[in-house]
Amino acid sequence: MTIREHISLLPYNTFRIDVEAAVVAEYESVGELKSILRTYSGMPVLPVGEGSNLLFTRNFGGLVLRSRMQRAKAVRETAGEVWIEAEAGLRLDDLIAQLADMDIRGMENLSHIPGTVGAAAVQNVGAYGVEAKDVIEKVSVLDTLTMQTRTYTGEQCCFAYRDSVFKHGKRGTCIITSVVFRLSKGGPFRLDYGGLRQALGQDDVSRLSALDVRRAVIAVRRAKLPEVGEVGSAGSFFKNPVVTKDTFAAIKAQYSEIPFFPLEDGVKIPAAWLIEQCGMKGRTVGGAQVWEKQPLVIVNRGGASPGDIVALAQLVTDAVRDRFSITLTPEVNYI
Ligand SMILES: Cc1cc2nc3c(=O)[nH]c(=O)nc-3n(C[C@H](O)[C@H](O)[C@H](O)COP(=O)(O)OP(=O)(O)OC[C@H]3O[C@@H](n4cnc5c(N)ncnc54)[C@H](O)[C@@H]3O)c2cc1C
Incomplete structure (x- = not known):
């Protein structure tokens, strides 16, 4: 783990706002997370991923927490589906890239969205007709008040448009540690939004792979959205x-x-x-x-x-x- 006090949040938000946090701590296990929380108990807590949906309006006098837990593995599989558990600190797009390489389907429309797996559940991220809630089976969290871990089913997450239970009353008291996604091995694609079909050109839809759709999504996004790291x-x-x-x-x-x-x-x-x-x-x-x-x-x-x-x-x-x-x-x- 690393813990630093009074440091600039410039590398922690994509808006490039240069304010300061009282403490920034990065952890590699739930054990380390608990130990940091005990050390700084009583401080306001802000879990962050890549800071790609944050606007820091002033210095933050609390504890900024970032997960360095970034593993993903299949936890269940049937002939047509696979359940992938991904740790909260993994970049969502890195996960989607790996899945697309294996033609595992369901998240390809969310390609190139900045940020982490944990925040994808908080925000219920969405793009081109797909939302995270469509593929989230369950979310594991550490409750910072009880220091106990618990699991939320998709229904208990109360997902709505860019919204979830984790944005209401649970902010700072619920730190997401991992998310299980239920994905398909050969299911249909959603191509009817935002010019995706046009970007795919004349391709025969029945022969498309998740990687083809991912590439089209990235091309459409690059044409109109600012690139993180550039703007x-x-x-x-x-x-x-x-x-x-x-x-x-x-x-x-x-x-x-x-x-x-x-x-x-x-x-x-x-x-x-x-x-x-x-x-x-x-x-x-x-x-x-x-x-x-x-x-x-x-x-x-x-x-x-x-x-x-x-x-x-x-x-x-x-x-x-x-x-x-x-x-x-x-x-x-x-x-
Ligand atoms: C160029 C650009 C394009 C984007 N396009 C899209 C898009 O197409 N669709 C879309 O939905 N969003 C989009 N976004 C917004 C952003 O990428 C998402 O909201 C993303 O989920 C934020 O991830 P993050 O890891 O950066 O989270 P942060 O910005 O760091 O945090 C977001 C929220 O989640 C909370 N949080 C983060 N990690 C955890 C955790 N482990 N446990 C509990 N709470 C946590 C934070 O406290 C905060 O409330 C875009 C952003 C940019 C900059």
Whole structure:
């Protein structure tokens, strides 16, 4: 394990915000995690993965915890399915790359999403019609209050759009240690979202492998999203709002070209479209900018302060509310 006090969080968040944490500890076993928690008991706790969904707004006067547990193994197998248990500190995309090489299916649409396996369960990450909840069988955690481990079934995780039980009341008291994914050996692919089919070209769908789909997903993502390591960001800054059918009908009467996804209990509207309509594409505050290629993303052009990002997010929120009477909510976790 490594424990450091009063250090910069710059390497711990993809937004490249340079604030300080009182303590940053990295652990290689649940035993080490427990020992760190006992040493710093009473301090606020923040588990982090790659910090790709965090916005540090100030110095953090607590304990930042990062897992270096990164193994994955098959724990059960049938003729058509395989259950993979992956430790929370493993990069999600490294896991998906390994699975795609073996043509194990179910997570290929989540390729190239930054971050770790543990956070994928917290966030219920999603892309191109697939969400982590579709393949998560169970999640193992350490409860920091009782120091006991326990397992949550998929149902007990209360997964919703970029949401789970781990974001409500459990933040800091529930540290995910591993996740079991239930995957398919030859199941169908989901190709009907975000231009995936076009990216796959004329390929005969019945002959596609998970690796083909993964490559197409990565190509589509690279064309519009900033690359971690090149541009500071936390991906989509806002969630796509879900409005009532009546509200949607009123907006559609005015904007017939509005894109939408019908849901059982409402209509989901792409926040990127709303933001673009408000003329916010490319808008800047200090070093923060609404990304030109995908206005759902706010980027750090270099030297952005947390205040710049918060102010720009507020400007976008106000513009969308004034024009459409819709309140955007952030997907990014403010710390
Ligand atoms: C360029 C870019 C593109 C992105 N594209 C997508 C996308 O397509 N779809 C999508 O859903 N997201 C996307 N994201 C957001 C981000 O990648 C995901 O939210 C990811 O799951 C965050 O992983 P992380 O390890 O970086 O978590 P962090 O940002 O470090 O943490 C996220 C949350 O999880 C908690 N957490 C982390 N690890 C644990 C743990 N072991 N136990 C308990 N809690 C924990 C943290 O406390 C925090 O609340 C994108 C981000 C970027 C920068």
